[in-house]
Amino acid sequence: SQQGEEDPQALSIQEGENATMNCSYKTSINNLQWYRQNSGRGLVHLILIRSNEREKHSGRLRVTLDTSKKSSSLLITASRAADTASYFCAAETSGSRLTFGEGTQLTVNP
Amino acid sequence: DADVTQTPRNRITKTGKRIMLECSQTKGHDRMYWYRQDPGLGLRLIYYSFDVKDINKGEISDGYSVSRQAQAKFSLSLESAIPNQTALYFCATSDRGLPRNEQFFGPGTRLTVL
Numbered sequence: 431s432q433q434g435e436e437d438p439q440a441l442s443i444q445e446g447e448n449a450t451m452n453c454s455y456k457t458s459i460n461n462l463q464w465y466r467q468n469s470g471r472g473l474v475h476l477i478l479i480r481s482n483e484r485e486k487h488s489g490r491l492r493v494t495l496d497t498s499k500k501s502s503s504l505l506i507t508a509s510r511a512a513d514t515a516s517y518f519c520a521a522e523t524s525g526s527r528l529t530f531g532e533g534t535q536l537t538v539n540p
Numbered sequence: 541d542a543d544v545t546q547t548p549r550n551r552i553t554k555t556g557k558r559i560m561l562e563c564s565q566t567k568g569h570d571r572m573y574w575y576r577q578d579p580g581l582g583l584r585l586i587y588y589s590f591d592v593k594d595i596n597k598g599e600i601s602d603g604y605s606v607s608r609q610a611q612a613k614f615s616l617s618l619e620s621a622i623p624n625q626t627a628l629y630f631c632a633t634s635d636r637g638l639p640r641n642e643q644f645f646g647p648g649t650r651l652t653v654l
Binding site: 475528 | 544571581583584585590599628634636642643645648650
């Protein structure tokens with residue numbers, strides 16, 4: 431079964447708006463990672479937040495982690511058409527394995 | 541990521557055929573992974589290897605086998621392909637020495653089993 435569940439499954443916004451994606455997981459984690467996938471291509475790592483961290487920033491990305499609720503969110507600010515992609519959360523559990531969510535398809539309209 | 545390559549990139553085969561997907565990396569990483577992705581879904585782990593002598597099953601290993609021929613090479617085999625193995629297959633690498641345990645993905649192999 432999938433460790434991560436994401437919502438929404440699809441999100442369509444206008445350029446310049448912010449995009450928020452949420453992820454929930456089931457078990458204890460070492461860290462939670464977010465990846466981006468352009469259509470049919472390999473995933474690219476975006477950002478990692480450790481289990482003892484609550485918030486992290488990287489450029490236009492902001493990630494939060496609430497271990498009590500077993501949830502994380504990814505915020506992309508001032509979105510651009512080039513941000514159009516699928517975004518996946520991945521929970522790292524013991525044994526250094528990643529379990530991926532089902533992804534959010536983000537479309538940013540020019 | 542050009543440092544992780546997969547061959548072939550596309551493959552169409554028939555039910556019952558044996559097929560091998562290959563992955564090579566020049567990153568010098570010790571860990572390698574095979575995932576499959578079905579349409580509209582996330583990635584599911586098939587097998588992973590933390591070094592040449594360490595091979596582990598993932599969540600969906602049935603019907604698959606792997607070989608870690610060298611630190612840089614990790615192959616995935618389908619002994620007798622079936623249509624529900626039609627999917628996009630990704631190889632990934634990581635390294636225990638990295639400050640962040642991120643994984644680096646190859647471009648994927650699109651496999652169709654008729």
